[in-house]
Structures are given as C-alpha cells and as structure tokens.
Amino acid sequence: MNFIGSELSGYDLSGKNLQNTDLSDSYLRGTNFTGSNLQGANLAGTSLQAANFTNADLRGATLDTACEIEDAIWTNAILDEKWENVMKLFQGGKLITKDLQGMDLRSVCFSQDLSDVNFSGANLDNALLRTRLTGAIFLNASLRNATIPSEVDLTNADFTGADVTGARFWKTSFINTIITLEQLKTADIKCTWLPDGTLYDEESCYGTTPVP
Numbered sequence: 001m002n003f004i005g006s007e008l009s010g011y012d013l014s015g016k017n018l019q020n021t022d023l024s025d026s027y028l029r030g031t032n033f034t035g036s037n038l039q040g041a042n043l044a045g046t047s048l049q050a051a052n053f054t055n056a057d058l059r060g061a062t063l064d065t066a067c068e069i070e071d072a073i074w075t076n077a078i079l080d081e082k083w084e085n086v087m088k089l090f091q092g093g094k095l096i097t098k099d100l101q102g103m104d105l106r107s108v109c110f111s112q113d114l115s116d117v118n119f120s121g122a123n124l125d126n127a128l129l130r131t132r133l134t135g136a137i138f139l140n141a142s143l144r145n146a147t148i149p150s151e152v153d154l155t156n157a158d159f160t161g162a163d164v165t166g167a168r169f170w171k172t173s174f175i176n177t178i179i180t181l182e183q184l185k186t187a188d189i190k191c192t193w194l195p196d197g198t199l200y201d202e203e204s205c206y207g208t209t210p211v212p
Contacts, residue, residue, distance in 0.1 A: 024044045024046065044062045044063070114131055130149045144167065168188045
C-alpha cells in the first residue's frame with residue numbers, strides 16, 4: 001500500500017496489517033497504531049507527534065528523519081535495536097540525558113532543545129537537528145549530509161574534529177562557534193556567517209540575512 005505524503009492525523013489504524021506500507025512524508029499526528037503490524041513500513045519524514053505505537057511491530061521499519069518521535073508513544077513497541085536505543089533517550093517528551101557520546105544517531109530527527117548536549121564521537125550522518133544547539137559538543141562526531149535548518153542557534157557549539165562533509169547549513173551563523181574554515185569547505189553552506197565574520201554566498205540570502 002502507498003500513502004506517501006498523506007494526511008492521516010488522528011486516524012485509528014490500530015490492529016491493522018500495514019506491513020511494507022509506504023507512509024513516508026505523511027502527517028501521522030495522534031494516529032493510533034496500537035497493535036498494528038508495521039514490519040518493513042516506511043515512516044521516513046513523517047510527523048509523529050502524539051502517535052500511538054503501543055504493542056506495534058516495527059521490525060525493519062524505516063524511521064529516518066521521522067520527526068516528533070519524542071512525543072509519540074512507544075510502549076512495548078517492537079523496534080530494531082538502533083531505534084529502540086533512540087526511543088529510550090526520551091521520557092515524557094523530553095531528552096533524559098545530555099550524554100549522547102558515541103551513539104548511532106544516523107537519520108534521527110531531533111525536535112527538542114539540544115543545548116549543551118555532548119555528541120562527541122556520535123554518528124549523526126543524515127540527521128536532522130532542527131532545534132537549539134547552544135553549547136553542544138560535536139568533538140570528532142560524524143555529521144555527513146546532516147541538516148541544520150536556518151536560524152538554529154549554534155552559539156558556543158564545538159565542532160572540533162567533526163566531519164561535516166555535505167552537511168547542510170543554510171542561513172546559519174558560525175560566529176562564536178568552534179569550527180574551521182577548512183571544515184566548512186566540505187559542507188553545503190549558503191547565506192551563512194563564517195567564523196571570521198564574513199557573509200558567505202550573500203546572493204542566496206534573497207534579501208533575508210541571518211542574524212550574525
């Protein structure tokens with residue numbers, strides 16, 4: 001079945017056989033999947049605020065950049081090990097630890113404030129970090145092809161030794177951020193304030209310049 005980009009918020013899909021169903025990029029806020037078979041389902045890019053996955057089977061499911069996962073209900077859900085470990089980081093809609101060193105966080109969408117979180121040595125390839133990163137530590141972390149949306153606060157964030165190859169930083173400011181120009185040469189940057197105070201690719205700002 002194919003429900004790509006569908007608006008299914010609030011639907012009762014409990015107990016349904018949704019094995020291998022493509023729900024990518026759909027709105028699933030408040031959707032009830034209690035006891036459903038979601039083995040091999042594609043939930044990439046979905047919005048999952050208040051979705052209920054109690055007792056659902058998500059083995060082999062794709063959850064890449066599914067957002068608002070911290071606000072979904074995962075009680076007794078069967079998940080692949082990587083995603084089971086990710087869901088354990090949240091309780092009551094909040095991140096319960098600031099120590100995420102060395103974790104496999106590939107393609108995870110973070111919607112919570114990540115200020116002062118330690119991502120040292122973590123794998124954040126293809127991750128979506130769409131909240132504050134003030135004081136976050138990315139020492140030797142991998143952020144290849146990660147996305148940090150415009151206007152995310154990177155004040156005092158430390159990217160020492162981080163691999164930002166292909167990482168998307170658009171309308172961002174690296175002033176007061178620890179990162180080198182050499183690192184940024186490998187990143188995808190547009191309309192961005194560099195650490196030396198110069199505005200890179202001003203033409204891409206289209207009249208809206210980010211706050212330095």
